[in-house]
Amino acid sequence: MTRTAALLGPLMLLLGLAYLLPFLGVVRWSVTLPEPGLGQYHAALTDPLVLSVFWRTLRICAVVTVVSVAAAYVVTLLWVRGSPVQRLLVELCILIPFWISVLTRAFGWLALLSNKGLLNSWLMSLGVLSQPLTLVRNEFGVIVGMVHFLIPFAAFPLATTFRGLDERVLMAARGMGASRARIFWQVMVPMTRAGVLGAALLVFVFALGFFVTPAILGGGRSVMAAELVYLRIFQSPDWGLGAAVSVILMVCVGALLALMMRQGRAGGAR
Amino acid sequence: MASDRKASEIEAKSITKTFGAFTALDRVSLTVGRGEFLTLLGPSGSGKTTFLMVLSGFEAASSGSLWVDGQDVTRLPAEARGFGMVFQGYALFPHMTVADNIAFPLRVQKRAAADVARRVEEMVAMVGLEGHAHKRPSALSGGQQQRVALARALVYGPPVLLLDEPFSALDKNLRGQMQEEMKRLHRETGTTFVFVTHDQSEALALSTRVAIFDKGRLQQIAAPEEVYERPANRFVAEFLGDINILPVSGDGGRLSFEGQPLACDGVGTTASHIAVRPEYMGLHLKQPAAGNAIAARLTDLTYQGAETRMGLTTPGGTLLILRQPTGALPQGLVPGTPVWLSWPETRAFAL
Numbered sequence: 001m002t003r004t005a006a007l008l009g010p011l012m013l014l015l016g017l018a019y020l021l022p023f024l025g026v027v028r029w030s031v032t033l034p035e036p037g038l039g040q041y042h043a044a045l046t047d048p049l050v051l052s053v054f055w056r057t058l059r060i061c062a063v064v065t066v067v068s069v070a071a072a073y074v075v076t077l078l079w080v081r082g083s084p085v086q087r088l089l090v091e092l093c094i095l096i097p098f099w100i101s102v103l104t105r106a107f108g109w110l111a112l113l114s115n116k117g118l119l120n121s122w123l124m125s126l127g128v129l130s131q132p133l134t135l136v137r138n139e140f141g142v143i144v145g146m147v148h149f150l151i152p153f154a155a156f157p158l159a160t161t162f163r164g165l166d167e168r169v170l171m172a173a174r175g176m177g178a179s180r181a182r183i184f185w186q187v188m189v190p191m192t193r194a195g196v197l198g199a200a201l202l203v204f205v206f207a208l209g210f211f212v213t214p215a216i217l218g219g220g221r222s223v224m225a226a227e228l229v230y231l232r233i234f235q236s237p238d239w240g241l242g243a244a245v246s247v248i249l250m251v252c253v254g255a256l257l258a259l260m261m262r263q264g265r266a267g268g269a270r
Numbered sequence: 271m272a273s274d275r276k277a278s279e280i281e282a283k284s285i286t287k288t289f290g291a292f293t294a295l296d297r298v299s300l301t302v303g304r305g306e307f308l309t310l311l312g313p314s315g316s317g318k319t320t321f322l323m324v325l326s327g328f329e330a331a332s333s334g335s336l337w338v339d340g341q342d343v344t345r346l347p348a349e350a351r352g353f354g355m356v357f358q359g360y361a362l363f364p365h366m367t368v369a370d371n372i373a374f375p376l377r378v379q380k381r382a383a384a385d386v387a388r389r390v391e392e393m394v395a396m397v398g399l400e401g402h403a404h405k406r407p408s409a410l411s412g413g414q415q416q417r418v419a420l421a422r423a424l425v426y427g428p429p430v431l432l433l434d435e436p437f438s439a440l441d442k443n444l445r446g447q448m449q450e451e452m453k454r455l456h457r458e459t460g461t462t463f464v465f466v467t468h469d470q471s472e473a474l475a476l477s478t479r480v481a482i483f484d485k486g487r488l489q490q491i492a493a494p495e496e497v498y499e500r501p502a503n504r505f506v507a508e509f510l511g512d513i514n515i516l517p518v519s520g521d522g523g524r525l526s527f528e529g530q531p532l533a534c535d536g537v538g539t540t541a542s543h544i545a546v547r548p549e550y551m552g553l554h555l556k557q558p559a560a561g562n563a564i565a566a567r568l569t570d571l572t573y574q575g576a577e578t579r580m581g582l583t584t585p586g587g588t589l590l591i592l593r594q595p596t597g598a599l600p601q602g603l604v605p606g607t608p609v610w611l612s613w614p615e616t617r618a619f620a621l
Contacts (some may be wrong), residue, residue, distance in 0.1 A: 168361035171328055175348045175355045176375035176426075186374075190365040 023250070026243045033240035040244035050228065050245065057225040060139060060214075061207040064146045069200045071147065072154035073192075079155065080162040098152045106216040109145045110136055113217075137219030145213040153206055154199040161195025194263070201260045205253050225249050277305040277462045278338050278429035280325065285334035287320050287486075294320040296486040297334070302430075307456050307463040308491075309473040312483035313509070319434060321483065322466045326432050327351045338430070354423030354431040354461070358438060360415045362407040368418050369394070369403040375426045393421040396458070397451070413444045417451070424459055433465045437472065449476055470510050474498060482506050501545075504621050512548045514590045515621060516564075528586040532562050534618040541620035548593045550617040553580075554610040555600055563612040566590060570605055582609070 030040055044050050079090040097105065112118050113135035120132040135141055169191065173183045189196075211226040218224070223231070225245060232242030280302040287295040295317045302308045310318040323329035324336065327348035335344045343351060363371050369390050376386045394403050397417035407415050416436060423431055436452075437445045453476060456463050467473055473480045474494040481491040482505075490502035501507035504515070516527045520539030525532045527544075537544055557563055566582040578599055580592045592611065603609075 166359065166361060168357040168359060169363060171348075172355065172357055172361040172422075173363075173374070175326065175328070175353070176378055176422075177349045177352070178374070178378045182378065187363060191363075193365070 026246050029239050030243035030247050033243065040240040041248070043241055044244045044248060047241075050241070053223055053225055053228045054248075056139070056222065057208065060142055060146070060222070060224060061204055064143055064150060064207045065200050065204045067143070068147045068150040068203050069154045069158075069196060072151045072158055072199065073196065075151065076155045076158040076162055080159055094152050094155055097148065102149060102212050103216075105149060106145050106213050109141065109148070109217055113141055113144065136217050137221055139218070139222045141217035141219075142214045142222045142224070145217040146207055146210055149213060150203045150206060154203050157199045157202060158192070158195050161192045161198075165191060197263060198260065201256060201263070205256045205260070208249060208253055208256075276427075276429050277460055279304045280430065280462065280464070281337040282321075282325070283335045283337070285321065285324055285331045285336065287317075287324060287329065288332045293486050295324065295331075298483075298486075298488045299334075300481055300488060300491050302462055302464055303478075305460050305462055307453075307465065307476060307478045309477035309480045310464065310466045310483060311470060311473040311480050311509075312468065312489075314468060316483040317486040318466050318468075318481075318483045320486075322432055322434055322464065325430075325464060326353060326355055351430075352426075352428055354426070354428035356416075356419045356423050356431070356433040356436045358435045360407075360419040360436075362415060362418055362422070364407055367404050367406060368399060368410070371407065371418055372421045372425050375422065379426060389425055393425045396424075396455070397421045412440050413448060416440065416448055420452075420455060424455065424461070427459075428461065430462045430464065431459075433463065435466055435468070437467070437469070445472070452476060474510070482509065484509070499547075500619060501621075504543075507545050507621055512591050512593070513545050514548055514551065514592075515543050515545050516588060516590075517542065518544050527564055528584060528588075530564050532618075533615045534562075534620075535616045537618060537620040543621045544618045545621045546613050546618045548591050550613050551590075551592050552612045553592060553594055553600070554612060555607075557610050558612050561612050562615065562618070563610045566609055566611055568603060568605055568607045568609055571603060582611070 031038065033040070075090055075094065078086045079094070080087075082090065110117070114120070114137075115132040115134065117135075119135065120129065123129040124132065135144075165188070170183060170187060173187045178187070209226050210224060211230065214222060214224040215227050215230075218227075226249070229242045229246050229249070232238045232245065282298055282300050285295055285298045286293070298317070298321060310321055312318040320329060324331050327343070327346055327350070331344060335342055337343065338351070363374065366374070372390045372393050373386050376389055381389070390403070394400060397420055399414060399417055399421070402410060402414060407418060410418065419436070433452075437448055440448060449472060452463075452465075465473075465476065474497075477494060479491060479493055480497050482489045482497060484505050490497055490506045492500075492502075497506060498510050501510065507513050507515070518525050518527050518532065518541060520526075520541065523539055525534055525537060525539060525541065525544070532544070534544055552558075554563070557565070564584060566584045568580060569583050570581040572579040573596065576596060577593050578596045580594070580603075582590045582592060584590065590611065
């Protein structure tokens with residue numbers, strides 16, 4: 001017990017100094033600036049602008065979660081159960097972008113999707129389009145960038161789930177004459193449900209705090225909660241409201257993490 | 271029940287299976303009779319499971335052909351063969367209830383709901399799982415899960431049931447119980463059973479015939495009594511229980527062991543070794559007046575309850591084992607005691 005404490009101590013101290021103390025400072029701002037009280041929370045939860053940002057954040061995160069997890073499911077299926085060539089391809093396509101900075105990737109998407117970007121230029125020079133499609137500086141661009149970033153985070157836990165799948169159960173279903181579609185929907189998907197839920201929670205929690213991707217690909221029009229915090233603190237000095245939005249975001253993330261841990265424990269006990 | 275089922279005959283012709291440079295099956299030919307209970311027996315890596323996988327269609331043979339009731343099914347995939355299969359570890363659907371597990375193959379066949387419900391109920395009763403139909407597999411014991419796997423594999427009346435080491439996860443008492451159950455199911459369904467195991471007593475207890483594999487080759491296929499009493503070769507003799515192998519010479523037209531003349535029915539003088547199962551050997555403190563007898567010295571005694579197992583060495587250095595009912599042992603046996611071993615002329619065979 002004391003050994004564990006001694007080993008964990010330095011990490012706890014670091015986390016306390018680097019995260020907990022500053023966060024408590026943010027909590028203090030949220031209830032003291034500009035005057036003491038819960039006024040900023042009241043404002044955050046009634047101000048139409050702030051509320052619209054919250055709704056947009058939830059909407060984008062929900063769409064991103066569904067799309068990333070669905071895409072990651074297919075990708076992981078190929079990764080774990082595909083032919084050696086498929087495995088290699090998937091590994092390259094997942095792992096290489098995984099190591100590239102989020103900033104670089106956002107600018108990459110900008111170069112590809114903007115009005116004068118590669119995709120629009122090609123489509124226009126081919127005569128498919130006469131007007132460029134608006135693919136960035138809107139929610140679509142934000143979702144594309146976030147999905148691309150988050151697929152690996154869904155793929156890793158899903159890969160663990162797939163690797164733990166008892167091959168013989170799938171063989172048994174096949175031996176009974178079940179079609180591939182039936183095996184997929186009635187056997188594989190239900191058997192990997194816990195992994196899908198885990199991946200979805202992870203992606204959602206991660207997506208809630210996204211800042212760089214929405215800032216670049218949303219172009220200031222599709223502001224999400226984290227960007228709102230930044231704007232309130234650095235551009236329109238309204239530290240109290242920024243702090244209150246921060247705390248609300250943190251509470252949401254904390255609640256989801258608690259849910260995730262409870263789920264993980266239930267899964268382990270089963 | 272048996273009347274609406276058909277049992278198939280399977281003929282394997284020179285089945286070979288290679289994985290890269292490794293030959294898992296080497297020209298295996300055998301016929302499984304209609305309604306037979308054939309056991310594939312062998313040590314791990316002997317090819318028995320690979321052979322079952324080729325029968326099932328989950329693995330394709332590298333060469334050779336497979337015939338079911340005169341039809342060539344060599345290229346037919348598992349899903350088209352319609353065989354029932356019980357996997358090692360049962361492979362039940364963990365997210366479905368017992369009833370849904372058993373109903374799965376019927377739903378695949380798009381049977382009417384009432385028919386499915388009736389068949390599931392029949393199978394649940396047949397394997398003795400009444401009252402458990404609504405439970406998930408994880409809420410059942412190993413033996414009960416085994417029954418679900420059997421019910422699921424038999425519910426659609428397959429002409430062949432393939433079983434891959436189904437009892438390997440069960441404790442010894444439960445195994446005995448499930449063996450009885452299996453025999454009963456075989457009797458009641460009349461289906462052809464092909465069963466893989468590495469447990470020789472299980473193979474001898476259950477099967478109508480046993481096929482013994484080693485290093486990818488079929489060593490012998492025969493009834494349990496025959497493989498045990500008349501093994502085709504040394505591997506089979508040694509794999510099935512304990513055996514004493516005596517080097518003999520046929521010089522002068524008479525078999526002898528370490529200079530001691532022996533009488534053995536049906537063993538020619540060209541034999542280099544004869545074999546005798548330890549349970550057919552008798553122990554004596556003095557040389558018996560007549561019959562086969564050889565001298566040996568007791569080297570160790572192991573008390574095993576009803577039986578006592580003994581290790582012995584002959585003057586020529588051959589190691590022998592002997593099993594005797596503990597109650598029939600002479601008093602005062604200790605390691606080092608000189609003894610005589612005898613056996614009936616009919617119980618030895620050439621190897």
